[in-house]
Structures are given as C-alpha cells and as structure tokens.
Amino acid sequence: MSKANLTLDEVVAMLDRVADKIIASEPELSEADRNIGDGDHGLGMQRGLTAAKEKLAEGGFPSIDKAFMAVGTAMMSSMGGASGAIFGTLFRAGGKALKGQGVFDSAGLATFLQAAVQGVQDRGKAEVGDKTVVDAMVPAAEKAKGTSEGNLTEALAAAADAAEGGKEASKDMVAKFGRAKTLGDGAVGHPDAGALSFTIIMQAMRDYVNE
C-alpha cells in the first residue's frame, strides 16, 4: 500500500523508522568509517538518532517542517563530529524549507533535498567528487527534482536508487574532508561512510511509504 503523500503523523512515523534503521546499521556504518576514517561514524549516527527518537516521541510538532528540524537539532546537539554538523544541517536546512507545507509529497521531497544539499555544502564546502555525503545527496536531489510532480512512493524509490548510485561512485574517489581527508588514495575502493548513511536514510523513507 503505497502513499501519495504523508500527514504530519506519518512524517513522524517515517522519521522514527529512519532512526531505527540507522541505529540498527551502526556496525555497518562504523566499519565503513574504519576503512576511510576513524571508525566512529555508526556510533555518532546511533547517538544522534537515539536522541532524535526521543524528540519524535515527545511529539507536539505544529507542522512537518518542525518534525524534520527537530531531528536535525537532536542530531546536531548530541552527536558532535563531522556528521553531527553535516547531518544536523541536512535535516535542519531541509526541514526549514518545508515551512508552510501541510503534507509531505514528492514536491516536498525535492524541496527538502535541494535545501539540504545547499545547507550541507554551505557548512562543509564539499563538492561532488570529494568523497562525502554530498556525493550521495546531489544525485538524489537531482532525481527528486525530476520526479517532483509524480507519486511520492516512486519519487522516493528513485531518489534512494540515486543515492545508492552516488554512494557506489564514492568508492573510486579520493577523500578530501573529515578525518579521512588525508587518507588520500588509501581509501579508494571503500564507499564514503556518510554517503552510506544517507543512502540508508533514503531507503528507510522509501520502505516506509511502500508498506
């Protein structure tokens, strides 16, 4: 039973599902960071999304933008590290752009992702090709722009695939940012850990609407 758009309650449930999925992926994410960085990425994401789940459970969000932003704020203030800043910014900047929207639909997804990319790039200065989360975000945002008038289920499926493709492409890149920055070509062959996190987030959103 796929959904055309999501109510506030459904957005909250979806974000909760995203949090569960990331928390369960801690070992995989830490292992990914171990190959390219200091091995703590999964732990940071787990910390951030555990805090986010608490905020989501408290509820009382007036609108969907605030729900996304609450996740971002929880991550930003509990995680620290590069990913606390980056993923906190992702959810906060993306969420902020949804102000005034009553439901979350394919147009909202496109808006969310575009603003998230902007926010993350303003904060971290990474470009496509630098082996960061940006490599998964930019293709997903572009895909979502093209599907912004269609069905949310399909838009999310396409965006998740695009993220996955970007994450795969990051394998061949030389890292420039984060603790991995000076690994140079030592990290070639391994995907970026943040790109993997972002892909899992998009897939969890897709899976939620597909249920």
Add this chain to the structure above:
Amino acid sequence: MSKANLTLDEVVAMLDRVADKIIASEPELSEADRNIGDGDHGLGMQRGLTAAKEKLAEGGFPSIDKAFMAVGTAMMSSMGGASGAIFGTLFRAGGKALKGQGVFDSAGLATFLQAAVQGVQDRGKAEVGDKTVVDAMVPAAEKAKGTSEGNLTEALAAAADAAEGGKEASKDMVAKFGRAKTLGDGAVGHPDAGALSFTIIMQAMRDYVNE
C-alpha cells in the same frame, strides 16, 4: 677421562664452560622465573656470565681462589637484581675460602660450597624451604662434605645430583624471597629459578671433569 683435581688453567676452563652452559640456558631460566617471578632470571645470569667470560679470558689469575672470585665480582657488578647479589656472593665467598689451595679437588669443592652457602645465607637470610637457590645449595654442600676425601669427578657428580634433588624439592615450596616472595602458593609446582641455575652450574662442572 675423569680428573682427580684441577689445575688453575683447568679451573678457568671449567668456569668458562659453566658460563657457556648458563648463557645457553637463558630461555629455560627466564621461563622458570616467569612462572614464579618476573621472568628475567635467565637474562640476568646471561649478562653476569658474559661479563665473567670476559674476565676469565683476560686471565692473569695468581691462584684458583681469585679465578672463582673474579667470576663472582663480574656477576655482582654486571647483573644487579637478587641473583646478582646472590650468585655474586656465592662465587666470591666460596672462592675466598679456597685461598692458598694450589689445585681444585673434592676437599676444595666441599670448602667452596660450604663457604658459598654461608655467604649466601648471610646476605639473603633465606633458609632451606624458602624456595630459593639455598634449597639446591645446601644438599649439594652437605653431599660434598661427605665425599670430600674421594675423587673430584665422583664428588661433583654427587653434588650435582644433590642440587638437582634440592631443585626438584623446591617445586613444592612456597616462595618467600625475591620478586616471587608474595606469589605464595601460586608458584607451587614450579621449581625455583635460582635453584635451577645452581643445578646447571654444578652439572656443567661435573661434565667438564668427566670429559
């Protein structure tokens, strides 16, 4: 071809042989100390008898007592640790008692061992049963007293066996001295490392005269 008594040159050759034997036993001696103490006994003995070999090679000893004492002094000043004091004293006190003797014979062996026991006990205050080198020395000295009018070859064989017996008996003892002192019954089942060294010394002397 067994010898009734040893000339000065033979004493020096015998002590050199003792040194070689101990140096070669380093792993075995360290392992023995590992079981009851801090694992360095073989290294200390190796250091001491390497220094002793140098002194022996320099030669120029006026009498046999000085050859034994030179070994003790070399050990005492190069080894440190409990065994530097104990084995240094053993050779120095034992050697000193041989003053005036032209050759080394079974009577000399008895004199040497008795004075060595006295010196070591004065220095270290250990009694038989405390799981130290004394447990191998005292039976050897007693045996040598009984064979002091016989043949050196047989006297050394008997003393070496007595030392070996004392070393074996030390297995069941509870250590009271040295770094092992507070191991308590944790060391039961393992022989004392210094008792093993002393046994090897006596065996090397026996083997030298037996050649």
Add this chain to the structure above:
Amino acid sequence: MRKTPKIINDPNACAAELLDGLVEAYDGEAKKVGAGSIVMSDLPDGKVALLVGGGSGHEPIYHGLVGSNMADGAACGDIFAAPPPNIVLEATQAVDRGKGVLYLYGNYAGDVMNFDMGAELADDEDIRVETVLIWDDVASAPPERKEDRRGIAGLVLIVKIAGAAASTVDSLDELVRVTTKARDNTRSVGVAVAAGSIPATGEPTFDLAEGMMGVGMGIHGEKGVRVDPLCTADEMAPQLLDIVFGDDLEFGDGDEVILFINSLGATTQMELLILNRAIKPLLAAKGIKVYDTVIGDIVTCQEMAGLSVSLLKLDDELKKYWDMPCQSVGYSKM
C-alpha cells in the same frame, strides 16, 4: 589480536564518565559546565579567555590541558567526535570574562564545523570569538596546503604557550598573535606501529600489518607518507627528522627549540627515551639547541602504539611564555 581489556562501565558512556572523573581530578579548581565542558572555577574578570576542545578518547588532551596558566576551559565531544555547537557555546559563555575567547583546537573537519557553529551562536550572545587552528602534522599535506593539515601532538606546546600568554596579555588580538606565532613555529610528525581501539565497539581504528610501521600516520590512523617494516629507534630518528626538516620552516644553527616526544598510548616511556637518545645528536649536528625536552603520553589514541616528534622553534617572547609555571592534569611545569 587479543584486545586490551578496559576498565570502564557502559562502553557508550565513556566520554561522559571520564569528563566527570576529570572534573573530580581538579579537586575544585575546575568545574563541569553544561552538557560537556570543563572550565576553571575562578577565572578573574577581564581575563582574555582560552578555550580548547575536541573529541574525547585522546586523554589527557584536550580537556586535561585546562589549568593554571593553561587553557581556561575545554569543550569535549564524544569519543573521537568534535563537541557539538551547543557544548561549544556553553563553554564559551563560561570562560568569557568580557575580553573575548580564543578557540584553539586541531584542524579536523568536524571540529572546524562544530566550533564555527559554536562561534556563530556566541556571536548571537555578543561574545567575541577568534580561532587559531592547530595544523602541525607535516606529513598530512604539503606546506602550500597548511589548512589541510591535521593537528597532532604539537598542540601541547602551543596550548602551553597560549595558556601562559592568556594569563598575561591584555587583549584577544594579542593572544591571537602570540598563539599564531607558536602555531606557525611548530612542526610534528608521527609514526604508528599498532592501532588503538574504540571503547564502544572494541574495534581497532585502523589496520596495520604485523611488523609494519606507518610513517606520518595521524592519531586516528589517518594515512601517512609510507608503510615500511618496523625499524630500530636509531633508524627511525633520522627518518622522522628528515620529514620535519624537509618542511618550509627553517631549523638551523643557533635555533633553540622545545622538543616533545609523545607516546600515542601503549608505547612506553622507555621507547620515547631510547628515541630521544637517537634524536639529540641529530639536532646537535644541525646546531639546534634544545631548550627543554618534554617526554610523555599527552596526545594519545587509546592503547595505540607509536609516537610522534614535535619541534617548537623559540624566540625570546615564546621562551618567556614557555618559562612560566603551569599546572594541569595533562602537563605541568615548575
């Protein structure tokens, strides 16, 4: 490889608990502030403030460098994670005495982003903030790309100088000037021989084949300049110094330096001293005079094995600040 057993409680609570224990180690001289900061208890009004910080797990840095004539406070993150912006803000507010706050920390993307966000929040509260990034690791990028370099053990020397200056100078600008000079006069290079592990997972932070050494590797296991079979201390000393001397800062005849040999954790002081024995004649041969030698494990990565060598080139002003006594859990001087 059998893991080094750790004496901890909840493996996920290590950062929070060690901070509590650290505050206790100051016996009242420092206090905990907000969610994750430690700040000196009695900071005089009008003092120019020095704030350091970074991820936990590298004890005693950074938070153990809070002290008398050392840092006024530290913003602490979780294990290997920069502190979040709200913690940076809380620390900033706690150390500010009206003359502004210098942020001094290692140049890692996460730290830069989080401290920058903290500075933005501080700006909203009308607190003036300046930043000096520590990038002493010469093996992490060529001299033309200093801003891509990591901060490693040289930070101890820089924080020592900055802490003495912060107790002395009148203005934030003056503190920035002195600290920048100390930073620009410091060069380090490390070598890793075995990885430490992350307390929460028990996993090593990197892989290094047995018997190998990573020359130039960072304190989290970031890639260095080469991986070679482990050599002797006497062979290692010239290799490390060559990397430092190959950089853009001249060290030559008549120069006076602070030499710091740091253990990354499990490497013993015995080894640091054996390396020191090898390094001193090489410095002497270049006419470099060692004004003071620091030996210790102050910048660590859990039970990682390896070490680093740092040189801080002195002038009269830096020497004056170096000579001041200081007291902290991580570094003290009579």
Add this chain to the structure above:
Amino acid sequence: MRKTPKIINDPNACAAELLDGLVEAYDGEAKKVGAGSIVMSDLPDGKVALLVGGGSGHEPIYHGLVGSNMADGAACGDIFAAPPPNIVLEATQAVDRGKGVLYLYGNYAGDVMNFDMGAELADDEDIRVETVLIWDDVASAPPERKEDRRGIAGLVLIVKIAGAAASTVDSLDELVRVTTKARDNTRSVGVAVAAGSIPATGEPTFDLAEGMMGVGMGIHGEKGVRVDPLCTADEMAPQLLDIVFGDDLEFGDGDEVILFINSLGATTQMELLILNRAIKPLLAAKGIKVYDTVIGDIVTCQEMAGLSVSLLKLDDELKKYWDMPCQSVGYSKM
C-alpha cells in the same frame, strides 16, 4: 596475543640506552654518572642527599623522579633488575654533599641486597647512609609483616615529599623522619588485567587468562589476593578501597589525603578518570577530603594493563612538603 611492537634498538641494550636518553631529556640539569646512574648537575654543598633507584623498565620511575625538589640521583639497574652495588656506590658518591645520603626504594629482595652492599661500600668511603624502604602495597602481606610488602605506585608520593624535604631540612636524621612518616602514611593496591612483556625476550611477565583481573597483583605480576572476572570500574572502585581501608592505617572523617591513580602502562587515562569518578564519592562518604589528585602512568611495567590506587594521609608538615613545586621527567608540579 599479538605482541606490542617496540621501537627500540638492541633488545638487550634497552636499559643502558634509555638511561642515555633520559639524561638527554634533562637538557643539562642532570648528568650520567658511572655505569648506570643519573644525578642532578648542580647539587649545593651541604645538601642532604636523596638517592632513589631500582630496576629499569618501569619508566618514568625511578630514574625519572630525579629533579628539582625531587630525588638528587638514581641508581639504575637493568630491566626489572636492582642496580648492582658498584652502581649504587657511584651514585652515592655523586650525590653526597657531606651531610649523608638517604636511600629510598621499593622493598624487593634484589634491591635490598644490592643497596645494602652499596651502603657497605659507601661506609668504607666514610659516607653516611640511611635507608627507608617503600612497602605501600597492602595486598602483598598482612600489616604485621610490613617488611614483606612490595613497593608500588605510592612511591611517587613518597619521593615527592622526600624530595621537597631533602631541599629543606638540615640533617639526614630529619629527612629520615619525614620520609618515614610519608612512607608510613601511604597505602596502595593494584589490579592487573594484562601482562607487559620483557623487551629482551618479548615474553609476557606473567599469565592471566583473557577476561580476568588479578586484584592486588604487583607491578611485575606478583600474585595478588584473588583472580576474578574483570568487572566494571564502578564495581572495582569499592573493592580496591575496601582492601586499603581494611589495613591498619585509619582513614576517616576529616582526614586529608593525596589520591594517586596510576596506570601500569597500556591502561588509558580515560580509564583512570572513569575510576576516579567512582572513587571520589566513596572517599567523600567516609568524610575523607582529597587535597590533591594525581592521575598518570608513572609506575609502569612496559605495556602492562591495569592500575593502582594510592592514598597518602597528610598532616600539616607533609602538606607543606606536598605544596612545594617540583620538576622531573616523571612528575612535576607548579
């Protein structure tokens, strides 16, 4: 278990080479004397002398405790081996300034025999020598057999006090009195969780099954009071304090102490701090006030993992000596 790779040269030359490196670390303030001693360069005439010493391999002790308001010299043995008598004599002659020499070292059979022989040789040279043995390890023998106890990390506190006193007092007797009081007021207990290894052989100094801890074990792996499964820091803290409080020295309401939490090598400062967090409330509950906390790895056994807790009970006189600044490679204070 994969061995911790060591950055050394000839594995049999470690003790000699580290001593050279240590002397270099003093940048002229101390010098090497004879075959194996380190002695402060400028000892004033008429100073009562403090000589410490023991086996190497436990860096920074003992030889790293030579310094200003610390020990005047140290007689150093090979790895884990007491210094031979001739080295003790050389050190004694080098530190004596006519007022006599106090020997202060850990109570191990080898050390006692060799220092005693050194003292006999010094007596031949008309140098007056007194001895105070350090036996702070309460787990090594019952209180009625103090002279059978080992000296462990509490030595750092005792040497600090003795060093300050040696710079102040007029006579050897007075130094013996103060040092004896510091010694008698100090109690320690350790716990081992993994063995260090002997550099020359690479062999661990003892066996301890994975996941176990040896409560009360000595710094060479000497047997403790029990072997249990490794527990958490919060569980360990009361166990260690119970052993100390069960001893003959009263620690109670209103007492002031120095608390020293020492790592045996590979145990991280993170862990020491987490334990400190657990210990402080237990002391507070007994009304014990911690005057100063020392956290560090000052008494080690190579890359051994484990820690110890030491308490030194202060009175006004000991506090006065504790408050004096001091400087050495192993311990410094502003």
